[in-house]
Amino acid sequence: MAGITGLGGSGMDIDNVVKTMVTAEQTPKKNQLDTVEKKATTQLTSLGQLKGAISTFQTALTTLNSSSQFLARTATASDGKVLSATASQSATAGSYELNVTQLAKSSKVALGAVSSDQAKAFNEGTLSISIGDTKLSDVTVTSSNNTLAGVRDAINAAGKDQGLSATIVSDAQGSRLVLASTKTGSTANISVAVTEAKDTDGKPTGSNTSLAAFAFDAASASDLSSLSDADKVKGTGGFINKAQGAILTIDGLQVKSDTNTVSSAIDGLSIELKSVGSSSLTVAEDRAGVKSNVQKFADAYNSLITYVNSATKVTTVNDNTAPVTGALTGDSSVRSLVNTLRSELIAPGASGSFKALADLGVTTQSDGTLKVDSDKLDKAVSGDFAGVAAYFTGDTGLAARVGDRLKPYTDTTGILETRTNALQDTLKKVDSSRKDLATRMSALSDRLYKQFNTMDTLFSQMSATSTSLKSLFDNMPGFVSKD
Structure with missing residues (x-):
């Protein structure tokens, strides 16, 4: 207070x-x-x-x-540009001589080229795409997606979980779909089988550009670089890259692998191949x-x-x-x-x-x-x-x-x-x-x-009383103030 x-x-x-x-x-x-x-x-x-x-x-x-x-254990390569490796506890200390003669590659193909007018509308039907022995979900071409871009998008949707992608590339012969896979190995090539829908008269549904341009037979297709001039002019499809497996020797013994990661050749070692060449590999404590x-x-x-x-x-x-x-x-x-x-x-x-x-x-x-x-x-x-x-x-x-x-x-x-x-x-x-x-x-x-x-x-009250008494005494008859 x-x-x-x-x-x-x-x-x-x-x-x-x-x-x-x-x-x-x-x-x-x-x-x-x-x-x-x-x-x-x-x-x-x-x-x-x-x-x-x-x-x-x-x-x-x-x-x-x-x-x-x-x-x-440590695994050390003499040439890190050729390979690298990791060793588990089960790896035995020692050294190995490796010679990589071929790296694993995935398949990449260019389908047949079509003109800009042809790319506007394709017949209806089905594309059956395979990567080696793995068959993707069929791509159905209907009036809702029968353009080159529509087919590309449908392939990407069907192949996203299998590592397959499609892009459109335009060259001197027209526009074409390029399909690329992430799967490596000698049997992992891309194939596309085409089935066109037919009406009751047996004619292709839609009467537009044939789906045949999308067909690709990995067994008979050639590399783009080896096509004849006539095939190039027609816009024939071909391999950009053929799928292949890795080939190497370990101390002279040949090893083949579907991927560039070789994990079963030497017990306890996982070898990552990077390029063609030779390198020693030392495993130690x-x-x-x-x-x-x-x-x-x-x-x-x-x-x-x-x-x-x-x-x-x-x-x-x-x-x-x-x-x-x-x-x-x-x-x-x-x-x-x-x-x-x-x-x-x-x-x-x-x-x-x-x-x-x-x-x-x-x-x-x-x-x-x-x-x-x-x-x-x-x-x-x-x-x-x-x-x-x-x-x-x-x-x-x-x-x-x-x-x-x-x-x-x-x-x-x-x-x-x-x-x-x-x-x-x-x-x-x-x-x-x-x-x-x-x-x-x-x-x-x-x-x-x-x-x-x-x-x-209280002091204030006493002071007032004192003043009052002094005044009283000062006024009393016969009282003489000292002051």
Whole structure:
């Protein structure tokens, strides 16, 4: 409530006095709540960042503990322009000599040409289109689609799920449909059989341009380039591309494939043919991938330790100023986490030829982070690939052991989650205490305004009484005022 100034009575600035008294009463508790809130918020943020760093480390551990990572194989071609390949875990390490003499191609044909006048209206009937042994839905030509463009659209609708498309190309002989397939292989040529509708008199329905221009017999058709001059003038159709399969040799053994992806010639290998030519193909253990995963493990661990070092650091300013401390300085759970991880990293391996990270070139530096000696790691991976796998993978491997040590901290009911929940509860209590404080201060303000206003009114009344008495005494007979 607003207070009067008191200028009509005591002259006191009640507003200022009340606000000053309320502030004096409120400030210690407000400062206390601010301190608690700031500390809890800072710790909550730091724990969130810590959990993020641990999560990244756990991901690296999971990758490192995957036996498939150590079973992975690489396939490298000496000439990437000729072919590329991918290897599954079943691929056997070795090398092969490949010679690609023919790539797989799909069929592309140009149907017979018609003049612009002929293209305006065709007889009614049916086009039966096949791609090798695969027959498409019949294309029905009626009065609603009996133009060249209408037939094109009908073919595209029938062939869209089979990889067949039609376009109109105009050349010196007229306009014609060009059909293209995506299916490769020596038997995947396009054929078109035509059946014209007849009326009761046996005449073609429509009496327009014959559908015969659309007929195409893959068995007897020639390449466009080999047509006679007379056939070219007539606008006879022909092959632009004949369908064919891929032909190659692997170490001298001939292999044929309907597609340019050869996946059954060598167990565990999928070979993608790109051009005619020769290339060697080498299948090997994915040593580079394993080295990369070990480095990612070290990098993730280093990020975790670097953050912990920063969050628990104590920085001395000077002799007269308290040191600056990190948000998690003195946190026993963080110290316990770091000590647990360090003890597991130096624990000897349970099996295999490698007993310590140092044997693989991974050592601990003065700040607690890991350093990877790439040359030593490469030597270990090259010399005993199975031994490196045994050290990291399996239930007793380093990755699993470290992961087990993290669980008490990272589980949904673990140490870090419990700490997080406690800090969130603290922030909720701070919010509640702020509301309670605001309510108390509002009541205090109301009470003080009431008290001071009552006092000011009383003072005003006493002042009026004093003035009245002075006037009375001044007017009394025989009373002499000192003034």
